[in-house]
Amino acid sequence: MITGTVRTESHTEGVHRPGRWLALSVLVLAVLLVAVDATVLGLATPFLSEDLKPSGTQLLWIGDVYSFVIAGLLVSMGSLGDRIGRKKLLLAGATAFGALSVLNAYATSPETMIVARALLGIAGATLMPSTLALIRNLFHDPRERSLAIGIWGAMASAGAAVGPVVGGFLLGHFWWGSVFLINLPVMAVLVLVGIKLIPESKNPDHGPWDLPSVGLSLVGVIGVVYAVKELASHGLSLDAGIAALTGAAALTWFVRRQLTLPAPLLDMRLFRHRGFSGAVLADLLTILGLSGLVFFLSQFFQLVQDRRPLEAGLAELPAAIGAVTAGLVAGVVARRFSVRSVVAGGLAAVGLSLAVLTTLDQHTGYPLLGASLLVVGVGAGFSFTVTADVILSSVPKERAGSASAVSETAYELGAALGIAILGSIVTGVYRGFATPAGVPSAAASAAHESLGGAVEASGGLAPETAAALVSSAQEAFVDGLRIAAGVGAAVLLATAVAAWFLLKGQKLEDGVEH
Numbered sequence: 001m002i003t004g005t006v007r008t009e010s011h012t013e014g015v016h017r018p019g020r021w022l023a024l025s026v027l028v029l030a031v032l033l034v035a036v037d038a039t040v041l042g043l044a045t046p047f048l049s050e051d052l053k054p055s056g057t058q059l060l061w062i063g064d065v066y067s068f069v070i071a072g073l074l075v076s077m078g079s080l081g082d083r084i085g086r087k088k089l090l091l092a093g094a095t096a097f098g099a100l101s102v103l104n105a106y107a108t109s110p111e112t113m114i115v116a117r118a119l120l121g122i123a124g125a126t127l128m129p130s131t132l133a134l135i136r137n138l139f140h141d142p143r144e145r146s147l148a149i150g151i152w153g154a155m156a157s158a159g160a161a162v163g164p165v166v167g168g169f170l171l172g173h174f175w176w177g178s179v180f181l182i183n184l185p186v187m188a189v190l191v192l193v194g195i196k197l198i199p200e201s202k203n204p205d206h207g208p209w210d211l212p213s214v215g216l217s218l219v220g221v222i223g224v225v226y227a228v229k230e231l232a233s234h235g236l237s238l239d240a241g242i243a244a245l246t247g248a249a250a251l252t253w254f255v256r257r258q259l260t261l262p263a264p265l266l267d268m269r270l271f272r273h274r275g276f277s278g279a280v281l282a283d284l285l286t287i288l289g290l291s292g293l294v295f296f297l298s299q300f301f302q303l304v305q306d307r308r309p310l311e312a313g314l315a316e317l318p319a320a321i322g323a324v325t326a327g328l329v330a331g332v333v334a335r336r337f338s339v340r341s342v343v344a345g346g347l348a349a350v351g352l353s354l355a356v357l358t359t360l361d362q363h364t365g366y367p368l369l370g371a372s373l374l375v376v377g378v379g380a381g382f383s384f385t386v387t388a389d390v391i392l393s394s395v396p397k398e399r400a401g402s403a404s405a406v407s408e409t410a411y412e413l414g415a416a417l418g419i420a421i422l423g424s425i426v427t428g429v430y431r432g433f434a435t436p437a438g439v440p441s442a443a444a445s446a447a448h449e450s451l452g453g454a455v456e457a458s459g460g461l462a463p464e465t466a467a468a469l470v471s472s473a474q475e476a477f478v479d480g481l482r483i484a485a486g487v488g489a490a491v492l493l494a495t496a497v498a499a500w501f502l503l504k505g506q507k508l509e510d511g512v513e514h
Contacts, residue, residue, distance in 0.1 A: 020138045023197045024148055027131045028155035029190040030094060033183055034124055036166070037101070041066075044167060046302055047176035047309075049452035054110035056427050056449045060229070061114050064419040069121030071413040072221035076214040078129035078405020079265045083209050086130045086137075087200040091191050093126025098187030105177035128411075132404035136392045137201040146331025146389050146508060153327035153385045165317070168310030213265040216254035221413065223247020229420035270403060275339075276394040278502025279387035280410045282343055282495055286383060287414030288421070289354065289491035290376070296426050296481055303451045304362055304474045318370045322377025323384075330385035331508060339390060340503035342382050344496045349379035351492030357485040362474055383499075389508055422488060426480035433476030436468035443469070451477045 041063065048054075054062060081089040100120045107113035135152060139145035170178045227244035230237060258264040271277050301312035326346070334342045353375040356368070388407060395403040430451065435444040443461060447454035447469055454473035458466035 019197060023138055023199065024135065024151065026190060026194045026197050027090075027134055028152055029186055030090060030127045030131050031152055031155045033094070033097060033186045033190065034127055036186070037120070037124075037180070037183060041179075044171060044176040044179045045299060046452045046455070047171060048113070049450055050456055051176060052107070052110050052113060053453075054113075054450075056431070056453075058110040058114065059450055059452075060419065060423055060427065062110065062117060063423065064229070065114050066117045066121040066124065067413075067419065068222050068225050069118045070125045071225065071409055072218040073122060073125035073214075074129055074405045074409040075217050075266050076405075077125040078133065078403075078408070080209055081126070081130045081133060082202060085200045085202045086133050087194070087198045089126050090130035090134070090198070091194055093123050093130070094187050094190045094194070096123035097127065098184050101180040101183040101187075105180040107177070128408040129405035132388065132392065132407065134198060134201060136404070138199070142393065142508065143331065145392070146334075146385075147328075149389050149392070150327045150330055150385050153330075153381065153388065154324040165310065165313040168308070168313035171309040208263065210257075210261060210263075210265050213254060213257055213261070216250045216257065217265070220247050220249075220251035220254055221409075223250060225413065225417060225420060228417055229424065266406065270395060270406065273394045275390050275503060275506040276403070278499060278506070279343075279390040279394075280406055281502065282347065282383065282387050282499045283407060284410040284414040285491055285495040285498075286347060286350065286380065287411050288418040289488040289495070290350065290380065290418065296423065296477075296484070299451060300360075300478070300481060303455055304478060315366065315369070316373060318374035319377035319380075322374045322379075323381035324377075326378045326381030327385045330382050331389060333382065334386045334389075334508050339386055339506040339508060340500050342386050343503055344500040346379040346382035346386075347492050347496035347499055350376050350383070351489045351496060353379070354485050354489035354492060358482050358489065360478060360482050360485065362478055386508070390503070390506060393508065418488075422484040425484045425487060426477070429480030429483060430473070430476045433472050436465065436472055438462070438465045439469050447473055
Protein backbone atom coordinates (compact mmCIF):
# COMPACT_ATOMS: atom_id res chain seq x y z
CA MET A 1 0.00 0.00 0.00
CA ILE A 2 1.29 3.47 -0.82
CA THR A 3 2.11 5.38 2.31
CA GLY A 4 0.09 8.45 3.17
CA THR A 5 -2.68 9.62 5.43
CA VAL A 6 -5.95 8.00 4.47
CA ARG A 7 -8.80 10.30 5.50
CA THR A 8 -12.35 9.07 5.91
CA GLU A 9 -14.69 11.19 3.84
CA SER A 10 -17.63 12.83 5.56
CA HIS A 11 -20.29 10.85 3.72
CA THR A 12 -18.95 7.42 4.71
CA GLU A 13 -21.52 5.39 6.61
CA GLY A 14 -19.50 2.48 7.89
CA VAL A 15 -18.27 -0.49 5.94
CA HIS A 16 -21.60 -1.45 4.38
CA ARG A 17 -23.26 1.60 2.86
CA PRO A 18 -27.05 1.25 2.45
CA GLY A 19 -28.16 1.18 -1.17
CA ARG A 20 -24.63 0.57 -2.49
CA TRP A 21 -25.72 -2.22 -4.87
CA LEU A 22 -28.49 -0.08 -6.34
CA ALA A 23 -25.97 2.74 -6.78
CA LEU A 24 -23.63 0.28 -8.53
CA SER A 25 -26.39 -0.69 -10.97
CA VAL A 26 -26.60 2.96 -12.05
CA LEU A 27 -22.82 3.36 -12.31
CA VAL A 28 -22.47 0.40 -14.63
CA LEU A 29 -24.98 2.00 -17.01
CA ALA A 30 -22.28 4.57 -17.78
CA VAL A 31 -19.83 1.78 -18.55
CA LEU A 32 -22.44 0.12 -20.76
CA LEU A 33 -22.92 3.44 -22.57
CA VAL A 34 -19.24 3.80 -23.48
CA ALA A 35 -18.74 0.11 -24.38
CA VAL A 36 -21.80 -0.01 -26.63
CA ASP A 37 -20.67 3.15 -28.44
CA ALA A 38 -17.19 1.75 -29.08
CA THR A 39 -18.38 -1.58 -30.50
CA VAL A 40 -21.24 -0.39 -32.70
CA LEU A 41 -18.84 1.85 -34.64
CA GLY A 42 -16.86 -1.14 -35.93
CA LEU A 43 -20.07 -2.81 -37.12
CA ALA A 44 -21.34 0.38 -38.77
CA THR A 45 -18.03 1.07 -40.57
CA PRO A 46 -18.99 -0.52 -43.94
CA PHE A 47 -22.24 1.49 -44.03
CA LEU A 48 -20.54 4.67 -42.88
CA SER A 49 -17.87 4.17 -45.58
CA GLU A 50 -20.50 3.81 -48.29
CA ASP A 51 -22.36 6.95 -47.19
CA LEU A 52 -19.57 9.37 -46.16
CA LYS A 53 -16.91 7.93 -48.51
CA PRO A 54 -13.90 8.53 -46.21
CA SER A 55 -10.38 7.76 -47.36
CA GLY A 56 -8.51 4.94 -45.63
CA THR A 57 -6.71 7.48 -43.42
CA GLN A 58 -9.96 9.27 -42.55
CA LEU A 59 -11.54 5.92 -41.68
CA LEU A 60 -8.72 5.22 -39.21
CA TRP A 61 -9.16 8.70 -37.71
CA ILE A 62 -12.90 8.08 -37.30
CA GLY A 63 -11.98 4.84 -35.51
CA ASP A 64 -9.32 6.19 -33.18
CA VAL A 65 -9.77 9.96 -32.63
CA TYR A 66 -12.26 9.12 -29.85
CA SER A 67 -9.55 7.13 -28.08
CA PHE A 68 -6.91 9.81 -28.77
CA VAL A 69 -8.93 12.52 -27.07
CA ILE A 70 -10.22 10.37 -24.24
CA ALA A 71 -6.67 9.15 -23.47
CA GLY A 72 -5.37 12.71 -23.44
CA LEU A 73 -8.05 13.93 -21.02
CA LEU A 74 -8.69 10.98 -18.65
CA VAL A 75 -6.04 11.97 -16.09
CA SER A 76 -7.32 15.54 -16.12
CA MET A 77 -10.95 14.45 -15.74
CA GLY A 78 -10.14 11.94 -12.99
CA SER A 79 -8.39 14.69 -11.07
CA LEU A 80 -11.29 17.10 -11.76
CA GLY A 81 -13.71 14.53 -10.31
CA ASP A 82 -11.55 14.28 -7.17
CA ARG A 83 -11.87 18.07 -6.83
CA ILE A 84 -15.44 19.06 -7.81
CA GLY A 85 -17.17 15.77 -7.02
CA ARG A 86 -17.28 12.50 -8.94
CA LYS A 87 -21.08 12.29 -9.06
CA LYS A 88 -21.34 15.83 -10.43
CA LEU A 89 -18.77 15.10 -13.15
CA LEU A 90 -20.37 11.76 -14.04
CA LEU A 91 -23.87 13.18 -14.50
CA ALA A 92 -22.65 16.21 -16.47
CA GLY A 93 -20.53 13.95 -18.68
CA ALA A 94 -23.42 11.53 -19.28
CA THR A 95 -25.68 14.38 -20.37
CA ALA A 96 -23.04 15.70 -22.78
CA PHE A 97 -22.35 12.18 -24.07
CA GLY A 98 -26.01 11.72 -24.97
CA ALA A 99 -26.25 15.09 -26.71
CA LEU A 100 -23.05 14.53 -28.70
CA SER A 101 -24.26 11.08 -29.77
CA VAL A 102 -26.92 12.93 -31.79
CA LEU A 103 -24.18 14.97 -33.50
CA ASN A 104 -22.38 11.70 -34.42
CA ALA A 105 -25.60 10.17 -35.74
CA TYR A 106 -26.25 13.04 -38.14
CA ALA A 107 -22.67 13.67 -39.37
CA THR A 108 -22.70 14.46 -43.10
CA SER A 109 -18.99 14.23 -44.03
CA PRO A 110 -15.84 12.41 -42.88
CA GLU A 111 -14.50 15.68 -41.40
CA THR A 112 -17.71 16.28 -39.42
CA MET A 113 -17.64 12.70 -38.17
CA ILE A 114 -14.04 13.02 -36.96
CA VAL A 115 -14.87 16.26 -35.07
CA ALA A 116 -18.02 14.67 -33.59
CA ARG A 117 -16.03 11.64 -32.42
CA ALA A 118 -13.41 13.92 -30.83
CA LEU A 119 -16.11 15.86 -28.93
CA LEU A 120 -17.64 12.56 -27.82
CA GLY A 121 -14.18 11.63 -26.47
CA ILE A 122 -14.18 14.75 -24.27
CA ALA A 123 -17.52 13.69 -22.75
CA GLY A 124 -16.42 10.05 -22.51
CA ALA A 125 -13.33 11.06 -20.54
CA THR A 126 -15.59 12.15 -17.66
CA LEU A 127 -17.43 8.83 -17.36
CA MET A 128 -15.00 5.94 -16.83
CA PRO A 129 -12.73 7.26 -14.03
CA SER A 130 -15.78 8.58 -12.18
CA THR A 131 -17.47 5.16 -12.14
CA LEU A 132 -14.42 3.25 -10.83
CA ALA A 133 -13.62 5.93 -8.23
CA LEU A 134 -17.21 5.90 -6.94
CA ILE A 135 -17.03 2.09 -6.63
CA ARG A 136 -13.87 2.51 -4.54
CA ASN A 137 -15.78 4.82 -2.20
CA LEU A 138 -19.02 2.81 -2.14
CA PHE A 139 -17.47 -0.58 -1.25
CA HIS A 140 -15.12 -0.71 1.72
CA ASP A 141 -15.10 -4.48 2.14
CA PRO A 142 -12.35 -5.74 -0.24
CA ARG A 143 -14.26 -8.89 -1.19
CA GLU A 144 -17.41 -6.92 -1.97
CA ARG A 145 -15.30 -4.41 -3.92
CA SER A 146 -13.76 -7.24 -5.98
CA LEU A 147 -17.25 -8.44 -6.88
CA ALA A 148 -18.36 -4.88 -7.67
CA ILE A 149 -15.34 -4.36 -9.94
CA GLY A 150 -16.11 -7.73 -11.56
CA ILE A 151 -19.67 -6.56 -12.26
CA TRP A 152 -18.29 -3.25 -13.58
CA GLY A 153 -15.98 -5.14 -15.96
CA ALA A 154 -18.70 -7.61 -16.89
CA MET A 155 -21.02 -4.77 -17.89
CA ALA A 156 -18.27 -3.33 -20.09
CA SER A 157 -18.05 -6.73 -21.76
CA ALA A 158 -21.84 -7.00 -21.92
CA GLY A 159 -21.82 -3.65 -23.71
CA ALA A 160 -19.35 -5.13 -26.17
CA ALA A 161 -21.86 -7.95 -26.72
CA VAL A 162 -25.04 -5.86 -26.75
CA GLY A 163 -23.51 -3.25 -29.08
CA PRO A 164 -23.02 -5.49 -32.14
CA VAL A 165 -26.32 -7.35 -31.67
CA VAL A 166 -28.45 -4.22 -31.17
CA GLY A 167 -26.36 -2.39 -33.76
CA GLY A 168 -26.83 -5.26 -36.22
CA PHE A 169 -30.59 -5.11 -35.73
CA LEU A 170 -30.64 -1.33 -36.22
CA LEU A 171 -28.40 -1.49 -39.30
CA GLY A 172 -30.76 -4.03 -40.81
CA HIS A 173 -33.71 -1.65 -40.45
CA PHE A 174 -32.38 1.92 -40.24
CA TRP A 175 -29.47 4.08 -41.41
CA TRP A 176 -26.02 3.81 -39.80
CA GLY A 177 -26.49 6.89 -37.58
CA SER A 178 -29.16 5.06 -35.59
CA VAL A 179 -26.45 3.06 -33.77
CA PHE A 180 -25.43 6.21 -31.90
CA LEU A 181 -28.97 7.11 -30.86
CA ILE A 182 -29.21 4.03 -28.60
CA ASN A 183 -27.10 6.04 -26.14
CA LEU A 184 -29.99 8.43 -25.44
CA PRO A 185 -32.32 6.19 -23.37
CA VAL A 186 -29.36 4.79 -21.40
CA MET A 187 -28.13 8.33 -20.66
CA ALA A 188 -31.62 9.42 -19.56
CA VAL A 189 -31.93 6.53 -17.07
CA LEU A 190 -28.41 7.12 -15.75
CA VAL A 191 -28.98 10.83 -15.08
CA LEU A 192 -32.50 10.58 -13.65
CA VAL A 193 -31.81 7.63 -11.36
CA GLY A 194 -28.21 8.63 -10.57
CA ILE A 195 -29.32 11.96 -9.10
CA LYS A 196 -31.20 10.04 -6.38
CA LEU A 197 -29.04 6.97 -5.80
CA ILE A 198 -25.36 7.88 -6.20
CA PRO A 199 -23.67 9.53 -3.19
CA GLU A 200 -21.28 12.39 -3.89
CA SER A 201 -17.59 11.93 -3.06
CA LYS A 202 -14.47 14.01 -3.53
CA ASN A 203 -10.96 14.46 -2.16
CA PRO A 204 -11.20 16.72 0.92
CA ASP A 205 -7.64 18.02 0.35
CA HIS A 206 -7.95 18.60 -3.37
CA GLY A 207 -6.19 21.90 -4.05
CA PRO A 208 -6.67 23.84 -7.32
CA TRP A 209 -7.12 22.22 -10.76
CA ASP A 210 -3.91 23.00 -12.64
CA LEU A 211 -4.88 24.04 -16.19
CA PRO A 212 -1.27 24.07 -17.56
CA SER A 213 -1.00 20.40 -16.54
CA VAL A 214 -4.28 19.64 -18.35
CA GLY A 215 -2.89 21.20 -21.55
CA LEU A 216 0.46 19.43 -21.24
CA SER A 217 -1.13 15.98 -20.75
CA LEU A 218 -3.47 16.50 -23.71
CA VAL A 219 -0.72 17.77 -26.05
CA GLY A 220 1.70 15.09 -24.86
CA VAL A 221 -0.58 12.08 -25.33
CA ILE A 222 -2.06 13.22 -28.65
CA GLY A 223 1.40 14.20 -29.99
CA VAL A 224 2.96 10.83 -29.19
CA VAL A 225 0.00 8.78 -30.46
CA TYR A 226 -0.24 10.82 -33.65
CA ALA A 227 3.49 10.32 -34.27
CA VAL A 228 3.17 6.55 -33.83
CA LYS A 229 0.18 6.54 -36.19
CA GLU A 230 2.06 8.49 -38.87
CA LEU A 231 5.19 6.34 -38.55
CA ALA A 232 3.13 3.16 -38.86
CA SER A 233 1.19 4.49 -41.87
CA HIS A 234 3.80 6.43 -43.85
CA GLY A 235 7.23 5.81 -42.29
CA LEU A 236 9.58 8.59 -41.24
CA SER A 237 8.30 12.08 -42.07
CA LEU A 238 8.70 15.65 -40.87
CA ASP A 239 5.16 15.69 -39.44
CA ALA A 240 5.75 12.52 -37.42
CA GLY A 241 9.07 13.83 -36.11
CA ILE A 242 7.60 17.17 -35.02
CA ALA A 243 4.62 15.44 -33.36
CA ALA A 244 6.91 12.98 -31.53
CA LEU A 245 9.23 15.71 -30.23
CA THR A 246 6.34 17.95 -29.20
CA GLY A 247 4.54 15.09 -27.43
CA ALA A 248 7.66 13.85 -25.64
CA ALA A 249 8.58 17.39 -24.53
CA ALA A 250 5.04 18.04 -23.24
CA LEU A 251 4.94 14.74 -21.29
CA THR A 252 8.40 15.40 -19.79
CA TRP A 253 7.31 18.87 -18.75
CA PHE A 254 4.06 17.39 -17.36
CA VAL A 255 5.94 14.88 -15.17
CA ARG A 256 8.37 17.54 -13.90
CA ARG A 257 5.48 19.87 -13.08
CA GLN A 258 3.59 17.15 -11.16
CA LEU A 259 6.65 16.52 -8.99
CA THR A 260 6.78 20.19 -7.93
CA LEU A 261 3.07 20.95 -7.38
CA PRO A 262 1.67 20.67 -3.83
CA ALA A 263 -1.61 19.30 -5.28
CA PRO A 264 -0.62 17.63 -8.59
CA LEU A 265 -3.04 16.60 -11.31
CA LEU A 266 -1.42 13.14 -11.19
CA ASP A 267 0.51 12.00 -8.12
CA MET A 268 3.62 10.43 -9.67
CA ARG A 269 4.36 8.68 -6.36
CA LEU A 270 1.63 6.19 -7.28
CA PHE A 271 4.09 4.58 -9.71
CA ARG A 272 6.50 3.72 -6.88
CA HIS A 273 4.12 0.87 -6.05
CA ARG A 274 5.31 -2.06 -8.19
CA GLY A 275 1.87 -3.70 -8.30
CA PHE A 276 0.26 -0.44 -9.47
CA SER A 277 2.87 0.06 -12.21
CA GLY A 278 2.70 -3.58 -13.30
CA ALA A 279 -1.10 -3.52 -13.52
CA VAL A 280 -1.11 -0.29 -15.55
CA LEU A 281 1.51 -1.64 -17.97
CA ALA A 282 -0.40 -4.92 -18.36
CA ASP A 283 -3.60 -3.02 -19.22
CA LEU A 284 -1.90 -0.78 -21.79
CA LEU A 285 -0.11 -3.56 -23.69
CA THR A 286 -3.07 -5.95 -23.55
CA ILE A 287 -5.42 -3.46 -25.17
CA LEU A 288 -2.72 -2.51 -27.69
CA GLY A 289 -2.48 -6.15 -28.75
CA LEU A 290 -6.25 -6.62 -28.96
CA SER A 291 -7.79 -3.40 -30.21
CA GLY A 292 -6.39 -3.11 -33.71
CA LEU A 293 -7.49 -6.64 -34.47
CA VAL A 294 -10.98 -6.25 -32.98
CA PHE A 295 -11.49 -3.01 -34.95
CA PHE A 296 -11.12 -4.95 -38.21
CA LEU A 297 -12.86 -8.17 -37.18
CA SER A 298 -16.37 -6.79 -37.79
CA GLN A 299 -15.28 -5.85 -41.32
CA PHE A 300 -13.89 -9.39 -41.79
CA PHE A 301 -17.21 -10.99 -40.85
CA GLN A 302 -19.24 -8.65 -43.06
CA LEU A 303 -17.05 -7.83 -46.06
CA VAL A 304 -14.98 -11.04 -46.34
CA GLN A 305 -17.34 -13.73 -45.09
CA ASP A 306 -20.44 -11.87 -46.30
CA ARG A 307 -22.40 -12.04 -43.04
CA ARG A 308 -25.29 -9.65 -42.38
CA PRO A 309 -24.71 -7.03 -39.63
CA LEU A 310 -26.82 -8.85 -37.02
CA GLU A 311 -25.09 -12.14 -37.83
CA ALA A 312 -21.68 -10.43 -37.54
CA GLY A 313 -22.69 -9.03 -34.15
CA LEU A 314 -23.79 -12.45 -32.90
CA ALA A 315 -20.54 -13.96 -34.21
CA GLU A 316 -18.58 -11.77 -31.78
CA LEU A 317 -20.68 -12.78 -28.74
CA PRO A 318 -18.33 -15.53 -27.42
CA ALA A 319 -15.68 -12.94 -26.49
CA ALA A 320 -18.16 -10.97 -24.42
CA ILE A 321 -19.66 -14.08 -22.78
CA GLY A 322 -16.18 -15.25 -21.79
CA ALA A 323 -15.24 -11.83 -20.41
CA VAL A 324 -18.46 -11.51 -18.37
CA THR A 325 -18.05 -14.97 -16.84
CA ALA A 326 -14.36 -14.51 -16.02
CA GLY A 327 -14.90 -11.00 -14.62
CA LEU A 328 -17.45 -12.19 -12.08
CA VAL A 329 -15.19 -14.91 -10.62
CA ALA A 330 -11.79 -13.24 -11.12
CA GLY A 331 -11.50 -11.93 -7.54
CA VAL A 332 -12.23 -15.36 -6.03
CA VAL A 333 -9.78 -17.10 -8.38
CA ALA A 334 -7.02 -14.53 -7.70
CA ARG A 335 -7.39 -15.08 -3.92
CA ARG A 336 -7.44 -18.86 -4.36
CA PHE A 337 -4.29 -18.92 -6.50
CA SER A 338 -2.40 -15.63 -6.95
CA VAL A 339 -2.72 -12.28 -8.67
CA ARG A 340 0.22 -12.86 -10.96
CA SER A 341 -0.86 -16.35 -12.05
CA VAL A 342 -4.38 -15.12 -12.95
CA VAL A 343 -3.17 -12.01 -14.82
CA ALA A 344 -0.23 -13.68 -16.58
CA GLY A 345 -2.30 -16.77 -17.38
CA GLY A 346 -5.12 -14.66 -18.80
CA LEU A 347 -2.73 -12.66 -20.98
CA ALA A 348 -1.00 -15.81 -22.23
CA ALA A 349 -4.38 -17.33 -23.17
CA VAL A 350 -5.26 -14.20 -25.19
CA GLY A 351 -1.85 -14.27 -26.87
CA LEU A 352 -2.18 -17.91 -27.88
CA SER A 353 -5.67 -17.28 -29.25
CA LEU A 354 -4.37 -14.43 -31.39
CA ALA A 355 -1.58 -16.72 -32.58
CA VAL A 356 -4.26 -19.18 -33.76
CA LEU A 357 -5.81 -16.35 -35.83
CA THR A 358 -2.59 -16.13 -37.89
CA THR A 359 -3.98 -19.20 -39.72
CA LEU A 360 -7.05 -17.19 -40.79
CA ASP A 361 -8.22 -17.24 -44.42
CA GLN A 362 -11.33 -16.15 -46.28
CA HIS A 363 -13.05 -19.49 -45.70
CA THR A 364 -12.06 -20.20 -42.06
CA GLY A 365 -14.96 -21.96 -40.33
CA TYR A 366 -16.78 -20.33 -37.43
CA PRO A 367 -15.98 -23.03 -34.81
CA LEU A 368 -12.29 -22.00 -34.85
CA LEU A 369 -13.13 -18.27 -34.81
CA GLY A 370 -15.77 -18.67 -32.09
CA ALA A 371 -13.50 -20.77 -29.86
CA SER A 372 -10.64 -18.26 -30.27
CA LEU A 373 -12.95 -15.36 -29.38
CA LEU A 374 -14.23 -17.21 -26.31
CA VAL A 375 -10.68 -17.79 -25.00
CA VAL A 376 -9.79 -14.15 -25.75
CA GLY A 377 -12.80 -13.05 -23.68
CA VAL A 378 -12.00 -15.31 -20.72
CA GLY A 379 -8.34 -14.27 -20.65
CA ALA A 380 -9.09 -10.56 -20.95
CA GLY A 381 -11.88 -10.80 -18.33
CA PHE A 382 -9.54 -12.34 -15.76
CA SER A 383 -6.71 -9.93 -16.48
CA PHE A 384 -8.62 -6.63 -16.60
CA THR A 385 -10.74 -7.31 -13.53
CA VAL A 386 -7.80 -8.26 -11.33
CA THR A 387 -5.57 -5.40 -12.54
CA ALA A 388 -8.40 -2.89 -11.87
CA ASP A 389 -8.71 -4.29 -8.34
CA VAL A 390 -4.94 -4.06 -7.81
CA ILE A 391 -4.86 -0.45 -9.04
CA LEU A 392 -7.73 0.69 -6.80
CA SER A 393 -6.51 -1.13 -3.69
CA SER A 394 -2.98 0.28 -4.11
CA VAL A 395 -3.95 3.89 -3.37
CA PRO A 396 -5.57 5.88 -0.55
CA LYS A 397 -9.32 6.30 -0.98
CA GLU A 398 -9.21 10.03 -1.62
CA ARG A 399 -6.90 9.47 -4.63
CA ALA A 400 -9.29 6.96 -6.21
CA GLY A 401 -10.24 9.27 -9.07
CA SER A 402 -6.63 9.84 -10.10
CA ALA A 403 -5.79 6.13 -9.85
CA SER A 404 -8.89 5.17 -11.86
CA ALA A 405 -7.94 7.76 -14.46
CA VAL A 406 -4.44 6.26 -14.82
CA SER A 407 -6.02 2.82 -15.31
CA GLU A 408 -8.46 4.13 -17.91
CA THR A 409 -5.75 6.19 -19.63
CA ALA A 410 -3.68 3.03 -20.06
CA TYR A 411 -6.75 1.34 -21.55
CA GLU A 412 -7.62 4.15 -23.98
CA LEU A 413 -3.99 4.89 -24.90
CA GLY A 414 -3.51 1.20 -25.64
CA ALA A 415 -6.65 1.26 -27.82
CA ALA A 416 -5.43 4.32 -29.73
CA LEU A 417 -1.94 2.85 -30.24
CA GLY A 418 -3.38 -0.55 -31.16
CA ILE A 419 -5.67 0.87 -33.84
CA ALA A 420 -2.84 3.13 -35.06
CA ILE A 421 -0.14 0.43 -35.23
CA LEU A 422 -2.05 -2.79 -35.97
CA GLY A 423 -4.66 -0.94 -38.01
CA SER A 424 -1.91 0.65 -40.08
CA ILE A 425 -0.36 -2.78 -40.65
CA VAL A 426 -3.68 -4.08 -41.99
CA THR A 427 -4.16 -0.97 -44.14
CA GLY A 428 -0.56 -1.00 -45.41
CA VAL A 429 -0.67 -4.65 -46.46
CA TYR A 430 -4.13 -4.19 -47.95
CA ARG A 431 -3.13 -1.27 -50.17
CA GLY A 432 -0.40 -3.36 -51.78
CA PHE A 433 -2.70 -5.74 -53.63
CA ALA A 434 -2.45 -5.96 -57.42
CA THR A 435 -5.45 -4.57 -59.30
CA PRO A 436 -6.93 -7.16 -61.72
CA ALA A 437 -6.91 -6.36 -65.45
CA GLY A 438 -9.84 -4.37 -66.78
CA VAL A 439 -10.49 -2.29 -63.64
CA PRO A 440 -10.69 1.46 -64.46
CA SER A 441 -8.22 3.70 -62.62
CA ALA A 442 -10.95 5.53 -60.64
CA ALA A 443 -12.38 2.22 -59.37
CA ALA A 444 -8.87 0.91 -58.63
CA SER A 445 -8.07 4.05 -56.61
CA ALA A 446 -11.28 3.73 -54.56
CA ALA A 447 -10.64 0.01 -54.04
CA HIS A 448 -7.16 0.62 -52.62
CA GLU A 449 -8.48 3.08 -50.02
CA SER A 450 -10.44 0.49 -48.02
CA LEU A 451 -12.15 -2.90 -48.37
CA GLY A 452 -15.52 -1.16 -48.17
CA GLY A 453 -14.40 1.05 -51.05
CA ALA A 454 -13.47 -2.02 -53.09
CA VAL A 455 -16.87 -3.62 -52.55
CA GLU A 456 -18.61 -0.38 -53.54
CA ALA A 457 -16.35 0.19 -56.57
CA SER A 458 -17.09 -3.32 -57.85
CA GLY A 459 -20.78 -2.40 -58.20
CA GLY A 460 -20.21 -0.58 -61.48
CA LEU A 461 -18.03 -3.24 -63.13
CA ALA A 462 -18.71 -6.29 -65.27
CA PRO A 463 -19.49 -9.36 -63.11
CA GLU A 464 -16.19 -11.21 -63.77
CA THR A 465 -14.07 -8.08 -63.26
CA ALA A 466 -16.02 -7.15 -60.12
CA ALA A 467 -15.56 -10.65 -58.66
CA ALA A 468 -11.81 -10.57 -59.38
CA LEU A 469 -11.44 -7.12 -57.75
CA VAL A 470 -13.36 -8.07 -54.60
CA SER A 471 -11.50 -11.38 -54.30
CA SER A 472 -8.08 -9.68 -54.59
CA ALA A 473 -9.09 -7.02 -52.06
CA GLN A 474 -10.43 -9.60 -49.60
CA GLU A 475 -7.28 -11.70 -49.87
CA ALA A 476 -5.07 -8.65 -49.20
CA PHE A 477 -7.25 -7.63 -46.22
CA VAL A 478 -6.97 -11.11 -44.68
CA ASP A 479 -3.17 -11.09 -45.25
CA GLY A 480 -2.98 -7.84 -43.25
CA LEU A 481 -5.24 -9.27 -40.56
CA ARG A 482 -2.99 -12.34 -40.18
CA ILE A 483 0.13 -10.19 -39.74
CA ALA A 484 -1.67 -7.93 -37.23
CA ALA A 485 -2.79 -11.03 -35.27
CA GLY A 486 0.83 -12.24 -35.16
CA VAL A 487 2.08 -8.89 -33.86
CA GLY A 488 -0.75 -8.80 -31.31
CA ALA A 489 0.08 -12.34 -30.16
CA ALA A 490 3.76 -11.42 -29.65
CA VAL A 491 2.80 -8.33 -27.63
CA LEU A 492 0.38 -10.30 -25.41
CA LEU A 493 2.80 -13.15 -24.71
CA ALA A 494 5.59 -10.69 -23.84
CA THR A 495 3.18 -8.83 -21.55
CA ALA A 496 2.27 -12.11 -19.81
CA VAL A 497 5.94 -12.69 -19.00
CA ALA A 498 6.38 -9.09 -17.75
CA ALA A 499 3.25 -9.35 -15.57
CA TRP A 500 4.53 -12.57 -13.99
CA PHE A 501 7.59 -10.71 -12.66
CA LEU A 502 6.06 -7.27 -11.95
CA LEU A 503 3.11 -8.68 -9.96
CA LYS A 504 5.23 -11.05 -7.85
CA GLY A 505 3.95 -11.08 -4.26
CA GLN A 506 0.93 -8.92 -5.12
CA LYS A 507 -2.25 -9.95 -3.27
CA LEU A 508 -5.84 -8.77 -3.21
CA GLU A 509 -6.99 -7.56 0.20
CA ASP A 510 -9.00 -9.97 2.36
CA GLY A 511 -9.93 -7.94 5.40
CA VAL A 512 -12.34 -5.07 5.84
CA GLU A 513 -11.12 -1.49 5.49
CA HIS A 514 -11.43 0.78 8.48
